[in-house]
Amino acid sequence: MSEKYWSINSPLRMSVFIRNTSFLGNLLDSVMEVVEEMQNQVVSMVVEGIMTGAVVPLPTSVFNDQQVEQAFRFMASGKHIGKVVIKVRDEEAGKKALQPKPRLINAIPRTYMHPEKSYILVGGLGGFGLELTNWLVTRGARYIVLTSRSGVKTGYQGLMIRRWQERGVKVVIDTSDVTTAAGAKKLLENSNKLALVGGIFNLAAVLRDALIEDQTAKDFKTVADPKVTATKYLDQFSRAICTELDYFICFSSVSCGRGNIGQTNYGLANSAMERICEQRQVSGFPGTAIQWGAI
Ligand SMILES: NC(=O)c1ccc[n+]([C@@H]2O[C@H](COP(=O)([O-])OP(=O)(O)OC[C@H]3O[C@@H](n4cnc5c(N)ncnc54)[C@H](OP(=O)(O)O)[C@@H]3O)[C@@H](O)[C@H]2O)c1
Structure with a gap:
């Protein structure tokens, strides 16, 4: 469905359906909670889908570690689809058992009091x-x-x-x-x-x-x-x-x-x-x- 008709937490306008469109809602979490057989089916469909490329990651908007403020502003504007991600380091070439080295990032500390103390x-x-x-x-x-x-x-x-x-x-x-x-x-x-x-x-x-x-x-x-x-x-x-x-x-x-x-x-x-x-x-x-x- 085109972004023109659709955005997160907005009403779905009836005009969409004039184009002979169907809208199917799947409450995946309730399916997963109730029937075990369904759970297994869903899991294997997703696994298969990932392997065949039918299931792709959600779209992401990536910001670097110096763009944290922009990332939050972008997210707060509520116009994005998918995930807003802050990239702290590059992916490693292969899987390593060791914890990656900690990275230092410039930040301005701000003190907060505990609301329950x-x-x-x-x-x-x-x-x-x-x-x-x-x-x-x-x-x-x-x-x-x-x-x-x-x-x-x-x-x-x-x-x-x-x-x-x-x-x-x-x-x-x-x-x-x-x-x-x-x-x-x-x-x-x-x-x-x-x-x-x-x-x-x-x-x-x-x-x-x-x-x-x-x-x-x-x-x-x-x-x-x-x-x-x-x-x-x-x-x-x-x-x-x-x-x-x-x-x-x-x-x-x-x-x-x-x-x-x-x-x-x-x-x-x-x-x-x-x-x-x-x-x-x-x-x-x-x-x-x-x-x-x-x-
Ligand atoms: N203001 C400055 O320029 C300055 C500079 C350097 C350091 N300091 C330090 O900062 C602190 C606060 O200064 P301030 O300017 O806000 O002084 P302040 O207005 O005189 O406040 C001190 C408070 O201590 C209370 N107090 C005295 N004995 C007490 C006791 N036994 N139990 C409970 N409360 C008691 C008094 O309240 P009650 O009379 O109601 O008991 C008074 O309101 C002080 O420790 C001071 O040494 C201040």
């Missing part, structure tokens, strides 16, 4: 946390847990949460105290119930900037709690509880790497988080610390 952002209601959540959602995350000591306080936080919920994202605000063992464990357990935890991001921070002579032990502890203590517990419990974890990311600062006047406690706390991430990597767990510049 949950992502925990400790301190996620802060400025950076809301931006990161938005990015995670645009990359496919559907379960988000934002932790904070006190919960939603500003209209902007509420607005962002409503927008994500409108997109079908489940957003949970958790106020467990992650600076305690019990609180950190509870956070991970509750998140795992929502959906297996795929990522833990520690963005929590409290600043107590002052020159060293004006610092107190209490200030050091206040700054260290959300970064060092929380990260320590999250590391410890996630190793056992979060079996599907892909990301464990700590938000450190360039003022840790370079030093910044008045931020000795902050630098120390960030540095300790970075060392925990290094230890995680040594043990084969995901762990990354990023020294952000001023945002």
Whole structure:
């Protein structure tokens, strides 16, 4: 039948039949499912047909490995007949038992979040946390847990949460105290119930900037709690509880790497988080610390 009258998933116009045309539909899969004898007949007909040349491969439109985008656009236009194929390598002259050598192909990596895993952002209601959540959602995350000591306080936080919920994202605000063992464990357990935890991001921070002579032990502890203590517990419990974890990311600062006047406690706390991430990597767990510049 000419392509003029026919295309995939389109109605078949009656005008075709004016030319004395017959249209026979064969539901091959239902034939194959029901009668065994038929199955054998169909298989031998196809085998014979391949040998005699009566059965030929479907028409193919072949693109090379540098034309992946064109191939997808061509397929999306829905006008093709047969298969759209990306040719990665030439056929080998003869059949070889060994696996062919892997080929490297240029590609731009793009990160996607697992739609059936949950992502925990400790301190996620802060400025950076809301931006990161938005990015995670645009990359496919559907379960988000934002932790904070006190919960939603500003209209902007509420607005962002409503927008994500409108997109079908489940957003949970958790106020467990992650600076305690019990609180950190509870956070991970509750998140795992929502959906297996795929990522833990520690963005929590409290600043107590002052020159060293004006610092107190209490200030050091206040700054260290959300970064060092929380990260320590999250590391410890996630190793056992979060079996599907892909990301464990700590938000450190360039003022840790370079030093910044008045931020000795902050630098120390960030540095300790970075060392925990290094230890995680040594043990084969995901762990990354990023020294952000001023945002
Ligand atoms: N912004 C920058 O320029 C910059 C640069 C380098 C690195 N960083 C790092 O990036 C992270 C995020 O920065 P940001 O600018 O978004 O700061 P932010 O707006 O102050 O957010 C930090 C959040 O941490 C939360 N928090 C503090 N203690 C907590 C605790 N015990 N449990 C749970 N949440 C807690 C606070 O929320 P509640 O008060 O509601 O608890 C706060 O919203 C920080 O770790 C920071 O060190 C930021």
